[in-house]
Amino acid sequence: MDISIEAFHPICQQAASLEDYPCAVAIEHNVVIYSGDQLRNRLEGGVAGAGAVKAEFAACLKDGPGVFAISGAYTDTSVIDKTTDLFLNIIGDEQAAGVGKGDHFGANERIWNSKQKACERDPALFIDYYSNPVLALACQAWLGPFYQVTAQVNNVKPGSQAQSVHRDYHLGFQSADTVGKFPAHAQVMSQYLTLQGAIAHGDMPLESGPTLFLPFSQQYEPGYIAYRRPEFAAYFDRHKVQVPLKNGDMLFFNPALFHGAGTNAGTRDRLANLLQISSAFGRTMESLNTHAMVTAVYPTLKERQGEGFMTPDEIDNIIAAVADGYAFPTNLDSDPPINGNAPETDQQLMRQALDAKWPLDRLMQALAARADRRCP
Ligand SMILES: [Fe+2]
Structure with missing residues (x-):
């Protein structure tokens, strides 16, 4: 495989066009933006409406910039606010009990398996939160039926520094040596086994450090090896983009996209429920009861x-x-x-x-x- 910036650069220089995403409302820094209201209207059109949106989501994730956001993903943001309170209660209880350690993102607050914990604590609220039709649409678009949702809450404190650039599960959680033992086609295949998502709990202005992305970088086949090299990290730093999110917005991206959480230079916490949705063909990172x-x-x-x-x-x-x-x-x-x-x-x-x-x-x-x- 040709691992060089010369091969990487033309891939990352592509530009997304709104003409290619007729269900979207805007493109900001090559991130495709959808309106939750418009998507819900299309879904009321039945199977045909859902099919068009799913095809567009999949095209964005695979052959497009690899990342899209849905503004207003919840019609009723009180569902989000109540779930935020639930998450904060769980964090408080876990801190008091001395559990919930092992955050691999620094000194922030983390709830592992926030999904099952929320489900068992407040099933009615969980139903309101996870019955969301646009969430299901994104999962189906990338993974088809029988997908498996796992979720972790990350509450990033002011002053928390940016993550280094990386790709995600599966091969983003293996050493470069191990990745190199997988044949080239399996390195490409890793991205088809999961979808990364985030649900914003609270507004995330740019100063709070929403995730930084390098659009189109998921298309670079040796990327699971390349992202660890200093010249690729430097390239990421020069070309990374980010978009602000509002309370209740969702964001989805291809796990092979080069990305990393930003520095929280604001004065408020940045709290997100990070979704990792797995194909029925893959193994989830977390076990679920x-x-x-x-x-x-x-x-x-x-x-x-x-x-x-x-x-x-x-x-x-x-x-x-x-x-x-x-x-x-x-x-x-x-x-x-x-x-x-x-x-x-x-x-x-x-x-x-x-x-x-x-x-x-x-x-x-x-x-x-x-x-x-x-x-x-
Ligand atoms: Fe990540």
Whole structure:
């Protein structure tokens, strides 16, 4: 592989054009900007509307600049504000208990697996937060069905210094030596296994140091090796861009994009819920207790479905957020395929339970029986 700035530079000199993103409202420093209101209007157009947006998101992430933002991703930012309070409570409790250590981003506040913790503490709020249709749209656009959401809260304090440039999971979490042992095609493949996202909890003006990006750099095939070299870090410093975010905005980027958190030169904390969404084909970084999350949300979800308070898509988004959607790996002696090639999944069981109004106990027994079939 040709690892040189001469090969890298033409890739990073590309410019995104709004003409190529008809569902978007603006392009700022090569970051494609969408309006949450407009996306929701398109979704009301049904499958055709969703299909056009998903194709555009995927094109941006793969062959375009690799990063897009959604302004006003929540119609009701009180959902964000209440979730911010929940996160701060969790941080306070973990500090008091002496857990939650090991932040690999310096002296900031961090909640590992903020998703499961939020789910178990306040299932109704979790449902409001993770049923978001534009979040599901972004996940589906890059990863297809059965994606797995993990999340970590990062609260960056004033004075916190910028991260060094990097790429993300998977190969961004391996040493250069290890990366070099993966064949070139597998180094490229790493980016297709995850989607990076962030939900802004509070306004993030530029002085607070929102993430710095080098648009189009995800297209550089040897990038997982190159980003560690000083000449590439210097190039990043000369050409990096950033966009401000408002409370409740979302931002998504290709994990192979060169990026790093900025210095918080402001006077207020910068708090984001960092999403790492994994393909069904990949392994998540964090383990999730999906049965615990199903237990937490099912009673409220069932009640809201019965009262007609949620659309079928919103219910599907929560099933996708809490239950395992993939049939494999399994034990094919004890868990054979019923119809087709794939055994039944937890997501299918949860859908069946909601349709038939099962009590929680019956669903949990069915999930436990399935877990026994998968790994007897
Ligand atoms: Fe990162």
